[in-house]
Amino acid sequence: MMADNHPIRREELPPGWGPSELRDDRFAYRHSRPPITLVASATSAARSLPGLGLCRCWKLHYRYSLGDRTIRETIGHVSSRRAAVEGLLECMHCVHRTVGDVEDPIEVQRVLDRVSLSCFLPESAEATSPNDP
Numbered sequence: 001m002m003a004d005n006h007p008i009r010r011e012e013l014p015p016g017w018g019p020s021e022l023r024d025d026r027f028a029y030r031h032s033r034p035p036i037t038l039v040a041s042a043t044s045a046a047r048s049l050p051g052l053g054l055c056r057c058w059k060l061h062y063r064y065s066l067g068d069r070t071i072r073e074t075i076g077h078v079s080s081r082r083a084a085v086e087g088l089l090e091c092m093h094c095v096h097r098t099v100g101d102v103e104d105p106i107e108v109q110r111v112l113d114r115v116s117l118s119c120f121l122p123e124s125a126e127a128t129s130p131n132d133p
Contacts, residue, residue, distance in 0.1 A: 007085045014096035029088060031095065034108050036064045038091050040084035043077075058084035060091070062112060075112055091115050 006019040007027060021028035025042035043059045060075040075091060078084050091112055098111045 007081070008089055012089065014092050016096065017092050027084075027088075029092060031092075034064070034095070036062055036095070036108055038062050038075075038088050040081075040088050042081075058087075060084060060087050062091070062108075064108065073109060073112070075115060087115075 006022055006029075008019075008029070010018075013029070016031050016033065017029050018031075019028070020030040020037060021039070026039065028037050028039040030037045038060070039062065040058050040060050042056050044056055057077050057079050058081060059077050061072055062075060063070055063072045065071070075087070078087050094111050094115050095108060
């Protein structure tokens with residue numbers, strides 16, 4: 001797999017992050033210290049607001065090892081692949097700025113719990129101007 005095919009170019013990644021998985025419906029980036037993988041995967045939008053008219057959305061989550069177990073935690077959902085790219089990049093920057101070389105997955109979880117994905121959600125119909133198409 002060539003890293004150039006990933007949605008985030010290497011020069012945009014914070015130090016220590018690198019691509020680890022790429023498929024049409026999923027992409028992931030890994031960091032070694034702290035050992036964590038951030039993943040965006042397409043999923044059904046069955047539980048989204050019907051007014052959005054989405055047939056699928058993107059789930060952002062992370063995984064890390066704790067002893068012999070792999071832990072997966074959801075960060076949130078966004079409406080498009082572009083929003084998933086921006087959301088993962090924001091998560092990487094937050095971890096890089098805040099955690100450093102910490103090995104404690106609980107500290108990483110605290111950082112990722114504070115990441116807001118609301119700026120990557122579409123505006124509601126009420127928030128748009130009546131002249132907008």
